[in-house]
Amino acid sequence: MNNQIRQRLQRLVIAFILLIFSLFVGISGLMVFEGLFFWDAFYLSVIIISTVGMNEVGALSDNGRIFISFYIIFNLSIFAYFISVITKYVFEGELREIFQTYMVTRVGDKMKNHTIVCGYGKNGIKACEELFRSKVPFALIEFDSDLIDDTYADAKNVYLVQGDATHDEVLIAAGILKADTIITTLPKDADNVFVTLTAKELNPRIKIISRASEESSIRKLQRAGADHVVMPDAIGGHHMATLVTRPEVIEFLDLLNGVSGTKLQLDKLRFEDMKEDLKGKSIRQMNLRDLTGVNIIGYKDKAEGFIFNPNPDTVFKDGDVAIILGGESELTKFKDYCYS
Numbered sequence: 001m002n003n004q005i006r007q008r009l010q011r012l013v014i015a016f017i018l019l020i021f022s023l024f025v026g027i028s029g030l031m032v033f034e035g036l037f038f039w040d041a042f043y044l045s046v047i048i049i050s051t052v053g054m055n056e057v058g059a060l061s062d063n064g065r066i067f068i069s070f071y072i073i074f075n076l077s078i079f080a081y082f083i084s085v086i087t088k089y090v091f092e093g094e095l096r097e098i099f100q101t102y103m104v105t106r107v108g109d110k111m112k113n114h115t116i117v118c119g120y121g122k123n124g125i126k127a128c129e130e131l132f133r134s135k136v137p138f139a140l141i142e143f144d145s146d147l148i149d150d151t152y153a154d155a156k157n158v159y160l161v162q163g164d165a166t167h168d169e170v171l172i173a174a175g176i177l178k179a180d181t182i183i184t185t186l187p188k189d190a191d192n193v194f195v196t197l198t199a200k201e202l203n204p205r206i207k208i209i210s211r212a213s214e215e216s217s218i219r220k221l222q223r224a225g226a227d228h229v230v231m232p233d234a235i236g237g238h239h240m241a242t243l244v245t246r247p248e249v250i251e252f253l254d255l256l257n258g259v260s261g262t263k264l265q266l267d268k269l270r271f272e273d274m275k276e277d278l279k280g281k282s283i284r285q286m287n288l289r290d291l292t293g294v295n296i297i298g299y300k301d302k303a304e305g306f307i308f309n310p311n312p313d314t315v316f317k318d319g320d321v322a323i324i325l326g327g328e329s330e331l332t333k334f335k336d337y338c339y340s
Contacts (some may be wrong), residue, residue, distance in 0.1 A: 019082050022078050023045050026045030030067075049078075083313045112178045114173070115136055116176060117185065118165035119185040120142040122232075128140055136157075137158070140159070141170060143164050143165070148160055170200060176202050181209065183210075189220075189221075196225050197224045209229075264327060266325055267324045274338065274339070282313050286338075292326070295335060296323065299320065335336050
């Protein structure tokens, strides 16, 4: 059980401990001062604690009256505290939230090679939409639960974690120890730096993609361990200027983003995922364009890096990745043809 659940249950446990302690004091005092049997003392203690005010066990002695007077005063605060805690847990949904947090934590412990998105602002929403569309399992961390709508409430492989992403226990609840990638889109650059440092410490192999608002934050995020730093404002400004200088380029990019209605998609083909009968063949020999309708527009070689518009005689090798462009139907044919 993580610290978040433990802290939220602490008040409930304390309330029950105080109630049991009060009951023990009442039973013991009535048995000593009034000589009552256990069950009579228990019954009268319950009546006093519940503030019902009845007495069905006979007249009380002077010592008994004094004890019960102080006992009633002692119980007023305990009973008020107990009722307030129970009301909060039962009627205000605290118990339901604890159960949901516990279930999310249990599911998060089972997640592996998933992506964590920190923050559900404008950038976080777009990141979640793309991950969901691509059927990539991810955990979303957001401090303000009111910002999270019901879009992913019933979605499989999507887990919502309410909390501060800068806290270790929240990242652990989201499965940081087994995650493959973390995307931090928090509004403050300082928080993104902190999340990057924490994520790298908890999981040194994780890939980190961070948002930045200021150019001065880019170097800080990279030194903290971010693999990629994105400045949405700078990208937006460049996009708008390109609409003036090279509008056709933006029209083509809109095709990739689905803005213009006809949506093209980019995908990748890794050597490890290819069918055995395709391994060792060149791009020309695989004949993907004629057989599936897709085009290989880029190629990542382990030694040379990215190569745009690769030579048709290029042969796939272990560790290589090809970038594929095509429509939805073409990509479906491509996956059926190439994947084992």
